[in-house]
Amino acid sequence: xxELTVIxxxxxxxxxxxxxxxxxxxxxxRDKIDGEILIIDDNxxxxxxxxxxxxxxxxxxxxxxxxxxxxxxxxxxVEGFAHASSDIFIVIDADLSHPPALIPTMYNEIKAGHDIxxxxxxxxxxxxxxxxxxxxxxSLGGTVLGRFFLPTVSDPVSGFFAVRKRVVEGAPLKPRGxxxxxEVLGKGNWEKDKEIPFEFVDREIGSSKLKFKTITEYALQxxxxxxxxxxxxxxxxxxxxxxxxxxxx
Numbered sequence: 001x002x003e004l005t006v007i008x009x010x011x012x013x014x015x016x017x018x019x020x021x022x023x024x025x026x027x028x029x030r031d032k033i034d035g036e037i038l039i040i041d042d043n044x045x046x047x048x049x050x051x052x053x054x055x056x057x058x059x060x061x062x063x064x065x066x067x068x069x070x071x072x073x074x075x076x077x078v079e080g081f082a083h084a085s086s087d088i089f090i091v092i093d094a095d096l097s098h099p100p101a102l103i104p105t106m107y108n109e110i111k112a113g114h115d116i117x118x119x120x121x122x123x124x125x126x127x128x129x130x131x132x133x134x135x136x137x138x139s140l141g142g143t144v145l146g147r148f149f150l151p152t153v154s155d156p157v158s159g160f161f162a163v164r165k166r167v168v169e170g171a172p173l174k175p176r177g178x179x180x181x182x183e184v185l186g187k188g189n190w191e192k193d194k195e196i197p198f199e200f201v202d203r204e205i206g207s208s209k210l211k212f213k214t215i216t217e218y219a220l221q222x223x224x225x226x227x228x229x230x231x232x233x234x235x236x237x238x239x240x241x242x243x244x245x246x247x248x249x
Contacts, residue, residue, distance in 0.1 A: 002036040007080035013094040014047040023100045031104040039064045040080045042071040074175035087165040098160040106162040115190035119160030125197030177217030186225035
């Protein structure tokens with residue numbers, strides 16, 4: 001049993017996989033965290049699996065799960081929730097767009113009593129670097145839609161977050177697309193969240209996996225969370241709107 005599991009979903013990340021594993025493990029060693037690195041791979045046809053398997057020979061805390069069906073980033077993360085060997089999870093991208101140096105900060109905030117800790121691009125101190133205007137517009141549109149359901153969260157579609165196991169355990173998650181945090185916020189069992197700023201840096205190596213299908217999957221996810229919120233009076237979305245309404249009064 002580890003103190004923390006860092007879940008890294010991968011697909012065709014042969015250019016980044018070694019570096020992200022080495023950097024996360026270095027953070028564990030530096031901050032004396034008994035942490036697991038869990039790679040969840042969607043059966044990459046490149047050398048991702050081979051490189052991760054080779055690193056396992058020297059890193060006892062590295063585990064690899066290869067998924068052969070129902071591929072997708074959100075599905076991979078949920079699979080990671082089920083196979084993690086700890087009660088605290090951190091989800092981070094393999095392409096180094098999220099800084100591993102913030103892992104201890106997120107972990108300590110969870111230990112301090114928060115249920116979810118979100119790496120936010122939109123709170124003071126956060127930002128986005130090296131992103132083309134098209135991706136900025138798509139991301140901003142997705143964030144605005146997400147905040148309609150969760151108005152107190154500035155970045156509900158962030159891919160960099162920490163969460164307690166009990167938040168997602170038993171939650172009726174329907175993973176699809178890339179925005180798994182929104183699903184966790186909309187359907188998970190949580191009360192206390194915190195956002196910490198980080199600067200998102202677009203991948204330097206490899207290609208983005210954003211496709212038109214991603215946008216349609218996000219629209220379907222929004223509709224599903226809306227239905228869930230209306231039919232479950234104790235859902236997080238309804239609770240957050242009640243907070244806003246009381247504050248408005």
